[in-house]
Amino acid sequence: MALWDRIKESASTMQQQLEAKKNDLKSGAFRDASMAVCALVAAADGSVDPSERQRVASLITGNDVLRNFPAEDLQRRFNEYVDKLTADFAFGKVAVLQEIAKAKKKPAEARAVIQIGIVIGGADGDFDASEQAVVREACFALGLPPHEFDL
Template identity: 85%
Template sequence: MALWDRLKESASQMQTQLTAKKNELTSGAFRDASMAMCALVAAADGTADPSERQRVAQLVATNDVLRNFPADDLRRRFEENVDKLTADFGFGKVSMLQEIAKAGKRPAEARAVVQIGIVIGGADGHFDAHEQAVVREACFALGLPPHEFGL
């Protein structure tokens, strides 16, 4: 199976798992960690051009699991996080990882945050090395083994 096909299959499986747990994923910590993860993936290479921001914002707005939260609120949180990352990537990344770590208190939410990162990263068909690296770092912040997610 080609890498592209494996990536699409993995992202699809992650989304299916997330949807199955949708009703459990309603806390503010999950919402905030998810938006931090989305911002990290969008700016994984240190920048987030307008088309990348728009693409991820659209994915956030249409993600079934994230519909537990008001779309305008999610978009605002996502944009604020990306702004922090683009202003000072190193400092912003530390801030995002701290926000993500707060979801570690609930294992189902922690895993869901990582799965959202993988779904967002793979949505364009190319889960690049920078995106994989930030999702891997989020795993460590959450106390989860990256290999559990194929990272």
């Protein structure tokens, strides 16, 4: 199976797993950590151009699991995290990873945050090395083994 197909299949599987847990994913920590991981994936290469920001924002608002939260609230939080990362990536990444770590208390939410990062990273069919690396860092922040997610 081609790499492209494996990435699409993995993202699809992750999305199905997330949808099965949708009713359990309603906390503020999950919401914030999810937007933080989305911003981290979007800025994984060190920058976020306006089209990439818009693409990720539309993926967020179209994600069934994230419909537990108001779309404009998610958009605002995502943009705040992206702004931190684009202002100073290294410093912003520390702040964003701290936000992600807040979901550590609930293992189901922590896993869902990583799954959302993978879904967002693989949505364009190219879950590249820099995106995988930041999702791996998010795993460490949440106390999850990256190999559990094939990272």
